[in-house]
Amino acid sequence: MARSWWGWGNDEDAVRGAELNELLGRVRALMPGELTDHRPPDIASLGLPEPRVTAPASLAGLCSAEPADRAAHAHGKAYRDVVRNLQGDLRHVPDLVARPRDEREVTDLLDWCTREGIAVVPYGGGSSVVGGVEPRCDGRPGAVTLDMGRMDRVLEIDRTSRAARVQAGVFGPHLESRLRPHGLTLRHFPQSFEFSTLGGWLATRAGGHYATLYTHIDDLVESMRVVTPSGVSASRRLPGSGAGPSPDRLFLGSEGTLGVITEAWMRLQERPRRRAGASVRFADYAAAVAATRAIAQSGLNPANCRLLDAAESLLNAGVSVGGGVLVLAFESADHPVHHSLARAVELCRDHGGEPSADATGEPGGTSGTESGAARAAETWRSSFLRMPYQRDVLARHAVIAETFETACTWDKFEALHRAVTEAARQAMSEVTGTGVITCRFTHVYPDGPAPYFGVYAPGRWGSTVAQWDHIKAAVSEAIEASGGTITHHHAVGRDHRPWYDRQRPEPFAAALAAAKAALDPAGVLNPGVLLPAP
Template sequence: MPDIKTVQHMKWWGWGVDGVAFSHDDKPSLAPFVQKVIDVDLNAPAEPPMAFEDLAVPASQLSEDLQKALSGALGDEYVVSTDLDRVVHAFGKSLRDLVRIRASDLRRIPDVVVYPADEAQIVAVMDAVLAADAVLIPFGGGSNIAGSLEAPSDETRQVVSLDLGRLNKVLSIDEESGLARIQAGALGPDLEKQLGERGWTMGHFPDSFTHSSLGGWIATRSSGMQSDKFGDIADITRAMRVVQPGGTLATRAVPVTSSGPSVREMILGSEGRLGVITEATVQVHRKPEKRVVIGYFFPDWKRGVAAMQAISASDATPSITRISDSRETQFSFATRKVSKGFSKFMSSALIAVLKRRGWDLEQMCLSFIGYEGSAEHVARQRKLVKKIVAAHGGIGVGEGPGALYDQKKFDTPYIRDFLLDRGALADVSETSASWSHLMPLYDTAVERVQKSFAQLGVKGWVMCHLSHSYHSGACLYFTFAFKAGEGDPVAQYDVVKSAVQQAFMDANGTLSHHHAVGTEHSRWLADDISEPGVQMVSGIFTAVDPGRNLNPGKIVS
């Protein structure tokens, strides 16, 4: 069985592991750009977080009886109550989480962290927690940014964090059906490595891929960068096993069923409120013969979005359809390295061609479209997309941008931490809407965020990209940043975050496309699914967990 030493955790104060960080030293345009748009000097000395020893870590409230019960179930080695383990498991990685933890605002952190090795041990932990009337919070990779991992600040009962990191194996592959049984604690790189060794891929690559788990993806209804081809986690997950109070729920790995209301759908997005996911059966695919991501330019955002809509309605089946608005495109250009990447395709000759076409380069939008499959299939798809791109005034710029996209696609959280070290608050909000509402929603959200900057009296920046195209609509992913002013940074953040989330509700979007509800977005749930919908969700939680022992306070209070 996997040892506790094999379980990897991110650093307590930020994204990723120690020793890996973003740097602007090889990106000469970035510092001037950031200075211009949010008035932050990247060359000024950074303000790193305090030393861990200086944190005011609340004492563990673990009772002797619960300690004995957990140790009897797992062994002493796998019941851990050190300050570091408890802090690492106390939060996700939202901006709110990082600001608070760096300020030693820890509130109610877990009293103990347990590391079960299998489902039987999870059952034993569940029984011990219920017998002690304690709280159980499942923990995968710790990457959540919606407040889904934090215990309520007023929780007086003992809090147990259940780390699934030892359950990290691909258990079996049904090669005839293209289905794989995988333990819920497997992180993205681990499961793809194990599948890849046998020639398969799950094809699910969220931004958090390196530090998120299969169980976490299911519990939050995650989407990946290639969901246009493979679907989101709700499409990929065919069956699951879930340890609940009084028994283990198990669904069958069938392609479709008419077995009443979907129990599988109830677990998807449940954020630990309905039990601990121990394993899932997921769709897998043979690794493609060819995979390529091509860069395209569009003269403006409106025509670029129209092209994505046209692709979604066409016979083309790309794996990625993504376009950045002009602001995000400018940011991408600012992050280019010297004599590499963007400079290769943003040559003076290309710029001259675009200007002759009458393009306003400040309105230009960068798009990435991915293709995979047989060489013949990829060639055919590229040809179909090329016609659509041209019809909307776009131009292809080759594989160079796509190669950079693949290299940088998991780097964004490191940039956020880098900015936070220098006094800037940056975060994201994403939504989905139908094609008919997409552009009005975009305009509303940008306007609301800019008004929130004015309300705070700060210089801020908001940018967006479209990703995850569907037949009826798409996902819009907004990023905002501003320099923190005097006073409470969390309160300032709330002004901007609330503005963009309310814009989603007012403009016919959803509260989140793939980051989940947690506590961050729960105040908008009734606006999204109606008050009767909230009552239905609450009723399901109460029926399964009448004692509110399972991750209370998430989704609905």
Template sequence: MTDDRQLSFWAWGYEDKLPDDDERRELAARIEGMLGFPERPVMEYPTLDDIDIPDSRIDVPEELAEFVTTDRRARASHTYGKGYRDLVRGFHGDFSKAPDIVAMPRDESDVEAVIEWATADGVAVVPFGGGTSVVAGIECDGDGYAGVCSLDMREMDAVLEVDDHSRSAKIQAGATGPEIQDQLREYGLQLRHYPQSYEFSTFGGWVATRAGGHFATRYTHIDDFVESVRAVTPAGTLETRRLPASGAGPDPNRFLLGSEGAFGVITEGWTRVQPRPPHRARATMYFDDYWDAVEATRDIVQARLYPANCRLLDSNEAMLNELAFDGSHLLVLGFESTDHPVDDDLERAMALAEAHGGTCPEGPTIEDRSADNGESDTDRSDSSEGSWRDSFIEAPYMFNSLVSMGVLVDTFETAVTWEKFPDLHEALQENVVGAMEDECGAGFLSCRFTHVYEDGPAPYYTLLAPAEVGRELEQWNVIKQAASDTLMEYGATITHHHAVGRVHREHYHEEVPDGYLDALRSMKRTLDPDGIMNPGVLL
């Protein structure tokens, strides 16, 4: 079910969606005017002929030849994820860490065959879903190994079984968001999990990285949907029992959720699904004062209204997404139900926001799609919420352009208690913007809440700075370190939903107890005794 359009070998998304020179010049002028950056160059995109990619160190095994390749484009496309460091290296043609071979298994027996061969020959195996990691989760130089095999799961993309009575489905690991929705549509069901990478990321990738999704409250991570997981490891196949819940000891699913391929390859899993919600209500609240907006958000989530959407955009984020240019902070609210109207819940949330000075100039929008069974997958509209969602999904394409014009652009996310958030936020403003100004001469930082909990928010920061071409990674390292160190200092998590990978490994080890890391190492030795599975992530 793979899309016939060609994905870029270095950038986010499809090649035919890369902005052209005129569009990039327009964006450069907008960035220069909006953020006061110095004039930015508009550099040529790389071609496949431009890149530096080493010869493969290993030959394709005869027994795997039907689904394994050393094709140049395939190896380049599987070298990096889609973080800033990845885009910069790809843009400048550095593919020195390309995998030696790329395997695209058609079924679980192919996965087993790859792992058996790799174990015998000392080859590192890197599971690959949509390739959208921003924490170097799929980047492996293979030091100490005979070579590196990128194990691309996207041929295994089927919804294998649907239990509509229990509202759950068994899904193969390589199915992308749109592929899952397309296959569930005939049952009138869907998996309402919409990470920003939804178009390209896969079910197995979501499970392996504990991805955050559509719901801002209650069902915030893929964890909240998973019933059971099946994975192939060098020590054999693991499959957890499909259950709605269990109190029988530590949850075995937890060793695979967030494991990032360090123990084995997730091949399929059962997950909770639901009918498409025909009842929806939404509104965008405007605030003059940011901390009033923060308190309104806290009141709403602690009232246990459980909005599906409860995203607070500070004025910089609102401006960056071209939603407000007057300094307003926007709280985007949305409720949905498969069973009943949610007007009252929205009305109560708006009242709580209004008590903190919020206004709703556009007014609320109430929808009842019972007649068409809520057939629309997502809420597209001309409202601020609809405009923000469009901008949210398309934003990574803008990152491609910004990298090509010497703009340092990255994101980081976290979660922290409400009590600690003000001090953390102020420290990040000082330390991260300060690091950008020191390294790049200027800097811009915006914040939005992607998810909110009764005890604290999950703030997501976007940073932009004028980079010096040729020194981008050096500058990025300093700025990233300032952000990560600040998160640790103020008791926040190093990552709320971007996973650990290799980028966050140092600070992840600060966050969790040493004894827990020892337990993970023990699990690694048990399931992967030769250490071939995605070496370098987590541990």
């Protein structure tokens, strides 16, 4: 299938037909006014500048200067990226897109770019929503996007230790297809799973399938190989070590600024065979939050523990509730999980929750009449996978539809939620006149939740990027002032830099800058991400 150069996913999977009519109908009901469709421009009409650099003969076969390649690698997949693509605003495009086939070629590419001072932007799957793959590299003689898609093999599987050595360019579905015959799974399913890579997950400390326990890709790493301009860093395979600071932790979350991840040994799991799930309605949001906290602190460790507030429940699950819906799921490859679900449901009942009729069932089983909340869970899961495609349609019709996320401790959540909600509403009032903000928990910990907010507002074509940037700045200020993190799993990139600079301790900033200088003396790796460009 053909990938969309301007938006999310595959062209064949774009929203159309009944889904399109129903989506636009909901938008018209919420946001009165004319909806005009703005279709993406042809790549030939973009007038991209000529490449400023030419690869040496030894690397020329790895590099593409085709306009379609360069346009598709100019932006990530954030709302502002999609809108700029729709408007033909590609101010920063890579001069070349390089696709190495092995680690030697990665090294050769870095050596050439280091000698010439050419910026190198590791691309992953290109699903960044924070400007992390955009070649904003002013002052450089050129920029090369490093696409690792050819390095996509599962090299070894250690069934005894339950681990696999995997190249960084593998996309989620291909990785799982290679592990499935062995009865194993990485069990890391971010929303971008189909269009993101292992290397991208590692470089951005991606959040995945599990709402508790194994929430980040960090938890699943055994060892890594990273090519830097100063040499190759290869950590030892170990289940754990107290030998000084972890070398892997230096590169996890480094977003391509310290080196290029080429492969990693990843911890695997047996594929789950036992499942049980339920949805629980709440009439009061504070009670729903308290129930979620009780479950997060119970040690039950559900695989899914996502709380949808009333607005999220209505917009994306089709259920009207006063407080919200909590979606619960447990899974195991070894033992029954219905007792764990029953206890979680009991905790919900203690806080006034109304569980679905199948709340104690094992996989495939439903008893009694399925409740609206149970149907809501399945509706929301389907909507979750279609959200990026639907976002593209809204962007084409000048509707602002974007998300942001954070994490905080439980004692700060009420104040943070209030501050962020008020900031978003005030900012929307200033630039769009109206709008809706939603909230859900994507992950929960014993000491705090990871709230994920959605913003939906009518925009003005030609101004929607500026309107969103105004809203984003307002909510980011509220997050920072309320003690939350600027990102729980979306990474820093270039867009979060102002708030990340405030969040990190100064001694750590100095140490990170020193590591950058030692590993990348010419400063060619993803300039402007995490640290100021030299």
